[in-house]
Amino acid sequence: MKRSIEDTSVAFIGAGNLATNLAKALYRKGFRIVQIYSRTEESAQSLAQMVEAECTTALSDVTKDAQLYIVSLKDAALVRLLPEIVAGGERKALWVHTAGSIPMDIWAGHVERYGVFYPMQTFSKLREVDFRDIPIFVESRSEEDTRFLKDIAAVLSEQVYEATSEQRKSLHLAAVFTCNFTNHMYALAAELLKKYQLPFEAMLPLIDETARKVHELEPRAAQTGPALRYDENVIDGHICMLADEPEMQELYRKISESIHRLAAGK
Amino acid sequence: MKRSIEDTSVAFIGAGNLATNLAKALYRKGFRIVQIYSRTEESAQSLAQMVEAECTTALSDVTKDAQLYIVSLKDAALVRLLPEIVAGGERKALWVHTAGSIPMDIWAGHVERYGVFYPMQTFSKLREVDFRDIPIFVESRSEEDTRFLKDIAAVLSEQVYEATSEQRKSLHLAAVFTCNFTNHMYALAAELLKKYQLPFEAMLPLIDETARKVHELEPRAAQTGPALRYDENVIDGHICMLADEPEMQELYRKISESIHRLAAGK
Incomplete structure (x- = not known):
């Protein structure tokens, strides 16, 4: 057999x-x-x-x-x-x-x-x-x-x-960004919405579309929002809203700067 | 009529x-x-x-x-x-x-x-x-x-x-985290993979599952990975790999700290 x-x-x-x-x-x-x-x-x-x-x-x-x-x-x-x-x-x-x-x-x-x-x-x-x-x-x-x-x-x-072990290590690092860090962005949004007494579920269509989008477009081409447009009014308003959350505020600032730099080709 | x-x-x-x-x-x-x-x-x-x-x-x-x-x-x-x-x-x-x-x-x-x-x-x-x-x-x-x-x-x-305008502003701030910042995590991963000559497409199942997961679990409960486990070996290794990318390195460190703090209930 x-x-x-x-x-x-x-x-x-x-x-x-x-x-x-x-x-x-x-x-x-x-x-x-x-x-x-x-x-x-x-x-x-x-x-x-x-x-x-x-x-x-x-x-x-x-x-x-x-x-x-x-x-x-x-x-x-x-x-x-x-x-x-x-x-x-x-x-x-x-x-x-x-x-x-x-x-x-x-x-x-x-x-x-x-x-x-x-x-x-x-x-x-x-x-x-x-x-x-x-x-x-x-x-x-x-x-x-x-x-x-x-x-x-x-x-x-x-x-x-x-x-190879080298390739796997690189994949793993990229995976931390696409998965763990992404999930943390969801988690921070959930914290904010809880504070504002708004339901996290309202974000699900946006989460789904953001994920679907990069099946068709490169992530750089898929980007939208105030940081990409460098809409200072909005960015400053958001930073103001995060005054009680210094850690989230810092992340907001750093990630927005990073989005803007990547769009400008550094 | x-x-x-x-x-x-x-x-x-x-x-x-x-x-x-x-x-x-x-x-x-x-x-x-x-x-x-x-x-x-x-x-x-x-x-x-x-x-x-x-x-x-x-x-x-x-x-x-x-x-x-x-x-x-x-x-x-x-x-x-x-x-x-x-x-x-x-x-x-x-x-x-x-x-x-x-x-x-x-x-x-x-x-x-x-x-x-x-x-x-x-x-x-x-x-x-x-x-x-x-x-x-x-x-x-x-x-x-x-x-x-x-x-x-x-x-x-x-x-x-x-x-109301107030609610909409809160939703928009949360949306920047769930969408623009999430997409930027994808974009940073894409930059890394390009450098390592690995295809971004390999990340798509992970991106999809990360999005699907929060339909069922709260984002905090859905989290996984080295920052959550506080796996210093892995975190230090990744920070090392990002030595040529000081901006990405700083984001890696800040977001990992933030994940760890949120998991520990601050």
Whole structure:
């Protein structure tokens, strides 16, 4: 009987936002999730239950029965715990991390077969995402393992790429701007609207159109608003309105200056 | 024969992004656009042609034959040109501007019937938008004119609201954060990716999901990434990568601090 890629047994080290979404997506595609490790019992149990896996909160109990170990921890924890993590598991298996900014070489000297499996998306436990259009960037030391990772990624997504550690770091930096910083602009608007007793929902059509627009136009060409037009009346009025919020005021000023400079070609 | 709201004759003072989109939307719904004024002949002609209207570049030639004048100029120009604008037109008609941050009272002393018609969206000439889900905020001095503006808005959109000048100013400030500043985050990411020779298109699934997410979760709850986790390794690495871009580096630092503070409840 031919074995299919979905027979791969997978262990997850970490049960955070990314691990939760990835484990569930793999599970649904038929992969065997054998174990979930998390420092916190609740996280480990909750995810393990969803994907019919065992769970543990002790790195020394990490299973030896996985062919693929997906390590998805906060970057600082990954670096610190690496020796302990691999000590528990099967050294001959393939080990990957999922971090945008950590080079593949962090594995060197710890295990033989290693790599990176980086789905570039914003993940929250509370929200299910469709993996089909999430770009997944993989990297490994051998052609065979790269092929293996690409095959796994292709079960989930239509956008599978190889990327070097350097490229992945660049993508991750750009992603912080497009996702985290963008979301923070939403969050600051939400704070303002709360103060004015206006509903955040009123912003949703604007948020959607701003996102849709850059599918067609380059972001520079898509820009509008007072900073672009350098409409000092409006800018000064807004800065005045933010007098009680010095931090937001400073961000308003700096981002407006940056918009204006980019439009003027510096 | 009963006259319908679409028989209203409309003149546009201004042929910019907003005026272009609004004039086309009204034209398509059957409104009679009688004239387009723009300082630049090309803009006036081009829009006039699209909506079968006359055009002029002289404020002294503004038609007297409109029942509704929609003034959509850069805010500073509106303030400066107001006396000249109304001198040309029909003083008994209804006059509205479309600016988020300009109070309705700017009209006082110039014309009898006036108000505001503010579609809260980002408009570019190059991109057609669907007005149906654009919130339109109207304001006027009389119940009758408010009803009239709401009826016109309702032909275009399913989201029509009355808003005071104060509320509109607050909405506009929040809109600058959700739209212009958000788009600037996209633009900065695009600059970075160009430098690294990576395609901006790779960011689109992330941009879309970041926008979709806040339909379900509050922006604060939707946040992810190194600033939220206070992952100093990653943050320091990114700040290092931006060494050649001091302005982007400063924004990275300030926005990350702001994310972290908001998450910590200040």
